[in-house]
Amino acid sequence: MYAIIETGGKQYWVVPGDTLRVEKLEAETGSELVFKALWANSEEQGTGKSGARQTAKVTAQVVRQVRSPKVIVFKKRPKKNYVRRMGHRQDMTEIRIKDVSFN
Numbered sequence: 775m776y777a778i779i780e781t782g783g784k785q786y787w788v789v790p791g792d793t794l795r796v797e798k799l800e801a802e803t804g805s806e807l808v809f810k811a812l813w814a815n816s817e818e819q820g821t822g823k824s825g826a827r828q829t830a831k832v833t834a835q836v837v838r839q840v841r842s843p844k845v846i847v848f849k850k851r852p853k854k855n856y857v858r859r860m861g862h863r864q865d866m867t868e869i870r871i872k873d874v875s876f877n
Contacts, residue, residue, distance in 0.1 A: 775789070775790065775814075775815070775816045775874050776788065776789045776814070776815055776874065777811040777812075777813065777814035777815070777830055777832050777874045778811065778812045778813045778814070779809040779810070779811055779812065779832050780809075780812055781796050781797065781799070781809060782796050782797025782798075782799075783797070784796070784797070785812065788832060788871045788874070789871065789874075790871050790872065790873055790874055791870075791871060792870070792871045793837065793868060793869070793870045793871075794868070794869060794871075795840065795842070795866040795867070795868050795869075796866065796867055796869060797864070797865075797866065797867070798839070798864075798865040798866060798867050799836070799867045799869075801836045801867065802836065803836055803837070803838055803839065804835065804836060805835070805836050806833060806834070806835050806836075806872070807833070807834045807835075807836065807869065808831055808832070808833055808834075809831065809832040809834065810830075810831060810832075811829075811830035811831060811832050811874065814830035814832075814874055814876065816874075816876065829876065829877040830874055830875065830876045830877065831874075831875055831877065832871060832873070832874050833871075833872045833873045833874075833875070834869040834870060834871050834872060835869065835870050835872055836867060836868075836869055837868040837869060837870050838867075838868050839865070839866075839867055839868075840865075840866050840867075840868055841863045841864065841865055841866065842863055842864045842865075842866050843863070844861045844862065844863050845861065845862045845863075845864075846859065846860075846861055847859070847860040847861070847862060848860075
């Protein structure tokens with residue numbers, strides 16, 4: 775069973791039990807979040823059939839709030855004595871997918 779969710783302007787392919795980092799969400803550690811699935815699929819055991827559905831919800835639990843590794847932004851103009859160096863660390867939320875349920 776898997777689903778595709780959207781958060782922070784990005785789409786993620788998720789399976790129950792996955793842990794992933796998404797753009798910062800305003801939620802406390804340990805709280806549960808519910809995402810609307812853009813697309814979901816369940817493979818029925820033993821029948822070999824798979825059913826694609828678009829009406830599903832994904833339940834996730836917030837594991838922790840973290841910051842991503844630093845990205846260096848470096849600009850230079852040759853022969854002009856122009857050098858700029860900046861760093862950026864994005865705030866992220868680490869979530870664990872608990873369940874994909876169909877309506």
